[in-house]
Amino acid sequence: MFNNLIFIILFMLGFYALVMKTNLIKNVIGLNLMEAAVFFWVISFSDIGGEVSIHKLGEEVTKFNDPVPQALTLTGIVIGASTAALLLTLIMELNKFSGTIDRDQLEELND
């Protein structure tokens, strides 16, 4: 139960940063925080104390963690990184043109 609790706290923190903060970069950080929370939750959920699920020749392995969530998290991390990179470049672009990255001053974001 403990890992669900941490997941929810981290998720809410990230969401708070994303929604309430007016600085765009903080929003991106918040977004990554939410993604990290999900990855953490997945790994913690699927860890049953077993071996790493790499098959050594000749060895008999009884208990190993389920490899599928780990694969999912790997892809998730890749996707999170690429979205963050894209968002940050766009924020730099916006800053170049309008000089600020503060959501309140930027009128274009609202309409």
Place this chain on the structure above:
Amino acid sequence: MSWMNIELILLIALPALIAVIMYFSAGYNQRARNSLAVAGAGVELYLVFSLFLLNFEAVKNSNFFLQYTIGYTESPFVINFAMDNLSLLFSLIVTGAVFLIVLFSTKYIRNQENSYFALFFLVLASIQGSILTADLFTLYLFIEAITIFTTPLISFNKTKETTRAAMQYLFYGITGGVFFFISIILIYFNLGTLKMAAVAQSFALISTPMQLTIIIFFLLALIIKLGIFPIHFWLPRAHSACPAPISALLSGVLLKVYLYIFMRLFWTMIAFDFLVELHLSTFVLDLALVSSLIGHVFALQADELKKMLAYSSIGHIGMILAVLMLNTEAAFYGALLHIIAHLMMKSGLFLSSGYLLKTTLSHHIDDLKGIGHKNRLLFIAFIIICLGTIGMPPLIGFVSKWFVLLAFLEARHYFGAFVVGAGSIIALIYYLRYISQAYQSVKMETKTLREELISFKSFFKNSNMMKNVIYIFTLLIIFFGLAFRVLEMPINTAIFELLNPQKYIELVLGG
């Protein structure tokens, strides 16, 4: 009565074909194109007239009936045509008037003739289609086609105000179309069929509130299209913005087609007593009368000749609709006669105004000074037609006004009779306003005279064709004024057709 008479399709396909040829005939010299247009309209008229003559006996004892169906049979999107006396009469007068209008416009239109004639013949095709159709879906198809094809014609000479008029016309046309669409879909939803005859048979099965909604939406659509009182303001702007032959086509011919559709919908399809028991007929009657009065009163203040003519056609259409709603034998006779009379008179008026306004600086009343002296004989023809619209005796206007008034008085509807009388007096006043303006002597300084003659040199070179068309209209009016009994036979058979839809139903379904 063979099942598949090919003439009906020919009537619609021919103008469409000519339109296509016309569109791609940009390169040909003008004379070839004009003769093609005239030949096309002539063949169309010949076709309709031969239909009338060939089965003259059938028309006489009113069992004239042709039918044709194409398209996927089971889905609602089947297209079937049927022509009985009423549609034969209408298609006859419509094609006749359109033939004369084409004759006039070959000389009148000077630029972009190919797109003009292409659109014109497309409109003619859709008019024929909407007259001949026997099911609601094709009717909706053709009504939308008419709206779409007439809009570019209205904004033909590309000024700011004509485009505004065209846009307003398109907007109200489409909203009318949407209302029509709603009622069609409700009918299809309740009865499963869109064939007018089948709908007529089983219209009673629908629950009364649904009947009420269907009828109301039909009425709304037609009130918008006919330019009846609350939504009439687009009509003067649209009919005065377009070139003269087009405004003749619109207010002379097109309004009559919508009246025909009104008759077809509320007499053959939805039996008229549905309307009576829903007390809608009295409502529409009074609305039409108010619209007629409004039309005439507003015509008084119209400062442009064509706008005044458009307002007066609102007045006349309101009157015809009111007489129709009386639903008595005499009322139909008066209405049909007035439809024919108004068709001839209004097209004649618009064509002659087109010719007259070619020589003046602008359409405004102050610039009309002295045109009476300049083209003397033509203006006399204009006056004769005006007298006709007012209802002076030797002309057909008197005869139709007589029967309309008679119908009103027989139905003891005194307000209607008053509106007819007052309308013609007001009409006299605003016509006189323009006629007296035209006869004022104008001191032409040499400069304007010279400049005027040069600028219209090309126009006057071959303008006698235009004059002949207008003279033909005047002679027609005078001839029918004296010999209106000639029209009696077709009108009576049409009324007989209208009053008992059973014959139409079992002919369409049985056949």
Place this chain on the structure above:
Amino acid sequence: MAVIWQQFLSSFQFDSYFPLLAEVGVILTLMTALAAWNYIKENKFWYYVLTFVYLLSTLVVILTNDWFFFLFAWEMVTLATTFMLAWSDWKLVRQYFVIQFSGSSILLFGALAANAFGYAKIGVIDSVPLQFLLIMGIGMKSGLFLFHFWLPPIHSEAPAPVSAILSGWVVKLGYIFLLKIIPMETGNTFLFLLGLAMIVYAGWQALRSADLKIMLAYSTVSQLGFIALAIGTGGKYAFYGAVLHIIAHGFAKTTLFISSGIWQKEYGTRIIYDFKDAISRRPITSAATILSFASLGAVVFTAGYNSKYLIKSAQTAGLLSTAVFFLLGLLSFLYAGRVLYWFFIKDQDYSRFFADLKQGFNHYQIYTHDILALLTGMLGIIVVGFWPEMPGNILSALLEKDFHLLSGFRDTLLYLGFSAYLFYNNNGFKVEPRGNLSLENYLQLFLNFIYGLSRKSVKFDTEKIFETFFYNAIFNASKKLHDFIYQDFTMQLLWIPIFLTVLLLWQQIYSYF
């Protein structure tokens, strides 16, 4: 086509005195056509075409008993006479046409109402409201009391032969029609009162007018009053009186208007005071004028006396009716006599009368057509005067009617005395000449009023209601809604958690509703 022709022919009705009236109409039109030969100079051909059309339609109006052809023909009469006015001034055409057209639409309304109420043919109509409606219809066209305002200006301005036709016959068609529809026995009291008012009012106006043609126009109105009175009283002799009066007044007024045309050509003015030594210059015209004025004033052996006597005899005998009639007779004698007084009596010197007469005859160039017209007019008055039952005694009922010529002679002498006394001491009612009446400004006033009305009515044109409603209202509403939903980015992002909670709690929310 053939069908119409049979129906047209079958609708003619040749009973009682209507063929006689038709003949008189033909003669009068002939007279005016002759008079017009010299009067009308440019495009005569069209004038005679119009007269021919007018002649045909009057015959149809009088003889037909089918509503449609009756109205068709009467409209043609109006159309023909309207265009005849063009020879003097186009404005007249406009005025005359507007008024006649509104009159004819009322008449159309009445005729159709009668047709709708079951009177398929023009015949006696019993229901009084219908009679009233038809009288109103006739009113505008034939100058009944309330609608006679247009008659003097138009008849005085029109060219002489045209005003001759107008006053002589066109105005009377209405009364001929009334003869057909008003029941013989009862008559119509409303018509009776109208007639009385017309006689008095128009007579007084005629007395006060200095211009010859205006005086003639007003006298037409007052004589029409006599006809209306006759038809109003009802009874065989009253109707015969009306017929006779129509004929007598027709002849008299046509000759008078033709002669007024000649006087105007001769003297160049229409004011009666400056007609000097008329007899010597125009002997025959003055003879005709004297005779027709005498018939107008109901001098004993002229046509006017017979008809007026018949009308008087038809009244309910009694002191009041005889006194009233004596005064009415005196009034018409006065305005007729006044003109004669100014023409021939007031400060004219007849010292070298015969020399002037002889000189007048030989050197003035005499227009044969005018003379012929005047002679037929005089002949008509004399014939009606001496044979009230018409040659070939068509009006056979008048054969044994005793016209008390002796008492008539006595009345004429009394009238002569009274008028001589009155002319002598208030100087022949000399009134300074008013400018000739014209309807133009009244009509223009009326038209501008109507244009103003319609311009005001356009203000609440539905277009503005629809346009403002459709475009502006909808756009503003959607703008407001858009701004309300689109507050700013944070608000928009907050929608996500809100939506998630709504979804999760949906069961409860749904069960709540």
Place this chain on the structure above:
Amino acid sequence: MDIKILFLILVPLATAFLIPFIDLINAKLRRFFVLLGILLESYLIISIIVNNFQSLKNGDFFLQYYLGGWHPPIGISLAMDGLSLLFTVITALSLFLIVIYSIGYIGHHEGKYYVLYFLIAAASMGSILTADMFNIYVFIEMLTITSGALIGFKRGKEASAAAIKYLIYNVLAGLLFFLGVLLIYFNLGTLNMADISQNFGSLESGIQLFISAIFLTAILIKMGIFPFLFWLPKSYDTAPSPVTAVLSGILSKVYLYIFIRVFWTVIGFETLQALNLNILLLDLALLSSFFGHVFALQSNNIKRLLGYSSIGHIGMITAVIMLNTEAGFYGGLLHIISHMFMKAGLFVACGYLLQYTRSHAYNDFKGVGIRNPSVFIAFIALLLSMIGMPPLLGFASKWYVLMAFLEARSYFGAFIVIFGSLTAVIYYLRYIAKGFEEVRLTEDDLKEEIYSRPLLSVLYREKIVSFITYAYTAIIIGFGLGFRFFDLPLKMSIDSIMNVERYIELILGG
């Protein structure tokens, strides 16, 4: 085991990765290589249709491919049934047309543009064909990132702001989708759609509600239904018009497909009904359609207006599908097809018309109709078909949608459809009128206009650009008259939605 499906995804992927190398050789070749790629793609689809035309005929069309040979419960598999065939065909057709359009339209950084474009192509093909939940997530994220980059393609203040807003929304949605997939995995232990739908019913209703709520929010954000329609109009406005054509034409339809697949085959409509979510969704979709049309009324920027109107239409389609009746699906799918062609056509035409106007604002739209008349007539034809004029495709689809609403007795839905077409008449006519207005180009206007903006497209490319608009109008009119042609594919896709058991039995049984 049919390799062709895999190639459907691989071909655009390969073209995307090979384009930079082609650039190295010489830039001229790139345009032909791109054409080659898209032609290969369409060849593949045609061959699929031709090969199993017989099975298409008698309705039991089904293709399957197991990646790496592993059978369903473990391996990732691609499946193509009637519905996905329909969507693949129309997406490929639209992609084909838009590629030709963008050859004519895009002037700068063509290489980057085509890479992103073909990635989108691959991702959309992939998400239509996969039968595996996580695989859908991957393709969705691919779509988000590439379309985000394409929206920000024009490097302006507006474009980057729109891209940021778009990305924030969609990445968040992607995250929620990922959460949903994980939840499914932890509860059911499998990721294969057929497997999940088989025993999704066994879960108790609390978990079912939570999972469907998460999926619902994710997909609604992506589709742009009411609470989350804020990113859509802005991104349509600033993106270059071939990109908007792709976004509105293809992407929204792909998300609709995912919506159908997730809620009909995976989660199953009965669970939604049990949770009464379908009523909420129906009303929400109708509300979103209402808002879409109302907001379109007030927008004075042509592309944003088209964005709002596509929100309206998407809302209407989802509502019709939510009715879950035979006629509902028929109307919905037909409207998806017609809306795809109309919207893509409109944006293509818009791109052409707005080339020389100063901005997309309403009063800069002045005189556009007179400057390029023939394209404007095509533009009006497309607008008329959006309103629902009879001879055009829009009318047929509106007819069936309205019939579906009436049969299902949801009169509010019918009202919204009518309201939509009535408001459409108003706001489209406003622009048509503006287009025709005379514009008195004064001397300096002309000078300022021509030299101020970089010439996006080279002149000889004008022909291709206007040609595509005529192609779309031809499709509209052609199919408008012959819409019966869609009867067979629609019937097939309806029964592939309706009976989920056949889908499960085919995938697991195979």
